[in-house]
Amino acid sequence: MWGLWTAVGLVVAAGLGLGLVFAAADRVALTGAGPKALVEPVRSALRSLLEQRRTTLAPDRLLWRTACAAVPVLALLSMAVVPVGDRTLLSTSADLVWFNAMEALLWAAVWLIGWGPNAVHSLVGGYRFLAQGVAYELPLMFAIITAGLGAGSLRTTDVVAAQSDLWFVVTMPVAFVVFLGSAAAFAFWGPFAAPAGADIAGGVLSELSGVERLLVEAGRVVLLGASAAMAAALFLGGGSGPWLPDPVWQLLKTLLVTAVLVGVGRRLPVLRPDRAVELAWMVLVPATLLQALVVALLVLAGAYG
Amino acid sequence: MNDTLLSDPAVIAVVVLGAVSVGSGIAVFVVDSMARATFALLVSFLAIAGVLLALDLVYLAVVTALMMTIEMAIMAVFMIMFMMNPAGLMPMTMVHNGRGSAAVGFVAFVALTVGIWTTDWPSRRGQPPADTTRQLGEAIMGSHMLVMLVVGIGLFATILSGTILATGRGRYDRFGADLRATRPDDPTPGGLPR
Numbered sequence: 001m002w003g004l005w006t007a008v009g010l011v012v013a014a015g016l017g018l019g020l021v022f023a024a025a026d027r028v029a030l031t032g033a034g035p036k037a038l039v040e041p042v043r044s045a046l047r048s049l050l051e052q053r054r055t056t057l058a059p060d061r062l063l064w065r066t067a068c069a070a071v072p073v074l075a076l077l078s079m080a081v082v083p084v085g086d087r088t089l090l091s092t093s094a095d096l097v098w099f100n101a102m103e104a105l106l107w108a109a110v111w112l113i114g115w116g117p118n119a120v121h122s123l124v125g126g127y128r129f130l131a132q133g134v135a136y137e138l139p140l141m142f143a144i145i146t147a148g149l150g151a152g153s154l155r156t157t158d159v160v161a162a163q164s165d166l167w168f169v170v171t172m173p174v175a176f177v178v179f180l181g182s183a184a185a186f187a188f189w190g191p192f193a194a195p196a197g198a199d200i201a202g203g204v205l206s207e208l209s210g211v212e213r214l215l216v217e218a219g220r221v222v223l224l225g226a227s228a229a230m231a232a233a234l235f236l237g238g239g240s241g242p243w244l245p246d247p248v249w250q251l252l253k254t255l256l257v258t259a260v261l262v263g264v265g266r267r268l269p270v271l272r273p274d275r276a277v278e279l280a281w282m283v284l285v286p287a288t289l290l291q292a293l294v295v296a297l298l299v300l301a302g303a304y305g
Numbered sequence: 306m307n308d309t310l311l312s313d314p315a316v317i318a319v320v321v322l323g324a325v326s327v328g329s330g331i332a333v334f335v336v337d338s339m340a341r342a343t344f345a346l347l348v349s350f351l352a353i354a355g356v357l358l359a360l361d362l363v364y365l366a367v368v369t370a371l372m373m374t375i376e377m378a379i380m381a382v383f384m385i386m387f388m389m390n391p392a393g394l395m396p397m398t399m400v401h402n403g404r405g406s407a408a409v410g411f412v413a414f415v416a417l418t419v420g421i422w423t424t425d426w427p428s429r430r431g432q433p434p435a436d437t438t439r440q441l442g443e444a445i446m447g448s449h450m451l452v453m454l455v456v457g458i459g460l461f462a463t464i465l466s467g468t469i470l471a472t473g474r475g476r477y478d479r480f481g482a483d484l485r486a487t488r489p490d491d492p493t494p495g496g497l498p499r
Contacts, residue, residue, distance in 0.1 A: 063340060093438035094364035101371035107378035108347060115340050115381075130382050137375065154364070154438060278495030 011089045015079040018225025018254065019218060025258050026189075026221070029266040041221075045214055053210035056117040064116025068212040070109040071219030078102035079226045081156050083233050085247040088156050095156040096148050099230060100141060103186045103223070107133050110188070110195065110204055113216065117207035125203020128273040129195040132185055135280035140182035142288035143175035146295050147234040150304050156230075160238035162304055169235040171298060174291040176235040178284060180261055183227030187220040190265030194273045228257040318359035326352035334400055339384060347377045364438040 023041035027033055033040065081088050081095040092098065107130065114126020148154045150172065151162035159168075169176045185192035188204070196203040208216055232238065232253035239246030241253075298304065329352065332345040350373035357366035400406065434440045445453050469475075479489040 060338065060340065063344060092363040093436045094367055097364060097367045097371065101367040101374075104371045104374045108344065108374050111378055111381050112340070112344065127382070130378055133375075133378065134382070272496075274493055275496030278497050280496075282495075282497055 007089055011079050011082075011084055012076055014082075014084045014229075015076045015222045015226055016218075018229055018258075019075075019222035020225075021255065022225040022228065022258055022262070023221040025262040026266070029262045045218070048210055048214035048217075051210045053212070054207070056119050056207055059117045059207075060115070063112050065212070067109045067112035067116060068208070068215045071106065071113070071216050072222060073219075074102045074105050074109065075219045075222035075226060078223065078230075082226055082229045083156055083160060083238055083250065084229075085250070086157075086239055091155060091157060094154045096144050096154045096159070096234075099156075100144055103140075103182075104137070106186055106223075113208070114195075114204040119207050121200045121202070121206045122204055124200050125195040125197070125206070128197075128200075129188060129204060131273045132188075132192055132195070132271075132276050135276035136178075136182045136185045136284070139178045139280055139284035139288045142285070142292055143172075143178040143182070144234075146172050146175040146288070146292045149292060149299060150295050152299070152304075156233055160233050160240075163237040164240060166304075167235065167237040171303070172235060172291060172295060174287050175295075176231065178288055179234070180227065180231055180257070183224060183231070184261065184265055186227075187224045189220060189224060190261075191268040191271045193270050197270060224261070225254075225258065228261060229254045231257050315359045315361075319356050322352040322355040322359065325349075326356070334406075337397060339397065340381075343377050343380055343384075347373060361433070362437050362441075364441055 020038070020041055024037040027037040027040055031037075078099050080090040081092075081098050088095065090098070110129045111126040114122045114124075114129065116122075147159055147168055150168055151159040153159065153162070162168075181192075184190045188195040194203075196205045200206070205213065205216065229250070232250060236253045236257070238253075239250040241249035244252075326349045329345045329348040333342050333349070336342050336345060351370055354366045354370040354373070357369060476484060479491060480486045481490075
């Protein structure tokens, strides 16, 4: 039996570990660094802690600081329903909605990070984040619910168990891609990095320094790592696989998803946020709805056991 | 109330979160910044989501948190679209018709409180189901389907009419008076090549 605090500590450590791995993979993709890439995120984190903090004229300190702290907290809360070694910290009848709700709370947090410092580039970045959010939120909801539909349950462990015969990625490729794309967009990373774009001097991140920058950057990579683990659980059969024990397979699949996400995401150009909504609503919403329809018909035909 | 009820963590959570919800609801009318008012309202709704979580209604709790957060964020988008001071960084009063709204709020509060404490509530029969999410789904897709469909279509019609009333450009501006233009004439191009 796990004690509750041991379990919480384990899940937090898993989240931070996945975040560190993602940050290292990201650095390898950007700079072509070797094994040193694993040390570099830790080193820049320590540097952030020692750095002198900057502030702006008349910021809204309460909302700004709350939002900075909220980003890593929400990323770790989303880990609560991600399987770590065959079980989840929190197993409810609505795990998938929990995961999405923690991501959605980032809407509020990131907009506030943009609004808080009373600075124009930062605010523009916050609004860019919302503009992208309006685009991908609906396709993401359809993608997540498609996995729940195939399993007949919103519980993560049930979704993993329902893939014992066939991984969901085979029948739900569109949902899989949309899920990973939305994770990148929630972390405003890769092709969705316009809210923190160089054309607006770093956008939402422009006025962050010291521990606040560390919190936000850590939250972003933890969310990406958690999403990679969740994608492995929802679409790649979780821990199922031959010879090796389940947690090892789960980890290997998560690392594979991380590598693919970084490899593809860093090769795509940054999407202009004013183009995102039309693309998402004219292409992705119909595509994810069709995907849900196909899965619903397969469920009726008894394809998922 | 007896001692066992008050020492139940769920009851304590409901009481504390209820107080947080009312407190941050009041804060909406006290603060002098648009962002603080918006996020005080969000805290109020999140406390309600916490109450639902304490009552073991997980699906309703997370859906409340999800929808209310997105709603507040959309409100921030509307702020920049329609307000004269889109950033809201200058202190400004957040109250319109202060006396009237205070009176309406007070009367509603008194009516609800009196109703809650004077109603002869029935005692519980049976047990709560193991899976409240499934029960909710079966109710929505079964016995309450008609109500939910009417509400859903009503909400959708409201969204459409709100958008139509708010937009300055209709299809005649985009596709010409005879609607024959092959490409819409938009001030900013969308994401699709058309």
